[in-house]
Amino acid sequence: MSGRTFYIGELARAVGVKPQTVRYYEREGLLGRAARTRSGYRLYDEAALMRLRFIRAAQALGLSLAEIRELVMLSREGRSPCARVRALLREKLRALDRKIAELRAFRRELSALLAQLDAMPDQADSSPYVCSLIMTLAGHHRPDHGKEG
Amino acid sequence: MSGRTFYIGELARAVGVKPQTVRYYEREGLLGRAARTRSGYRLYDEAALMRLRFIRAAQALGLSLAEIRELVMLSREGRSPCARVRALLREKLRALDRKIAELRAFRRELSALLAQLDAMPDQADSSPYVCSLIMTLAGHHRPDHGKEG
């Protein structure tokens, strides 16, 4: 009755990650140690597949591996992680709102600055501070320009 | 007629960075090597102060140190960096728009998911994948949740 088993590469392919990533999650306490064949190969079952999918789904929702580990721990202790999931996601939502507001404010500043820059002729000089307008308008802020789309 | 000079600590304090950061910028080719006293202490003038302020201002606008170095190079070659500044900032603005759109789309998804979660009772089970709803709705996305505000 016990379903299919998988080598680490099959498991990884099924979820779209690399074997190293699976080992990394194990090291980080997100997956629990796998069963082994006599020769030492890791063997996974469908429950492991589901756990791995959960990890990726939770990551896609913006949870960090540390937060996901916390949820996994709760679950392993038999306590329902649902309340904690809600709290974490609500917190993410608030952080998201703050971030969006911040980026919009910054966008306004940057586009105002660009409008002024476009209205100016190029400076022919190579002044020590390169571009004076930037000095006068760049304020306060430390934007967080994370890449990745 | 040559104005004030500064030790690295004074310079750093004047701009709100640490001496290590100033040395780091020098190593990275953003500041050019400073004059030295006989005993080897770095000595800066007001032009250096302005250059350092420029670096921080440009960072505040979202430019990376690599991009700022490029501007500094242009300036040192006597070519006006203004056109490049405009191009870089326009690019930042576009990236910002993409990012804001992405975060808003993600915000919508997350808040819909939360609404569904709030409507559900806690699962008492500690199922292998922790929380089934999350599995069903978490898609595709890889949000970039940079911290810092």
Place this chain on the structure above:
DNA sequence: CTTGACCTTGCAGTTGGCTGCAAGGTTTAG
């Protein structure tokens, strides 16, 4: 002369989530 605040260099560590590599053992197809 001593204390303490400065400065110097070089190099390791931080963050988060992987990714790569080397050196070896195993399994499977032909």
Place this chain on the structure above:
DNA sequence: CTAAACCTTGCAGCCAACTGCAAGGTCAAG
């Protein structure tokens, strides 16, 4: 039997922009 395609471990490196530390030299005040 061999070659390819797996697997194992351990550990270094990546990104950016710093930050910290150790071990030592310098300088001004009292």
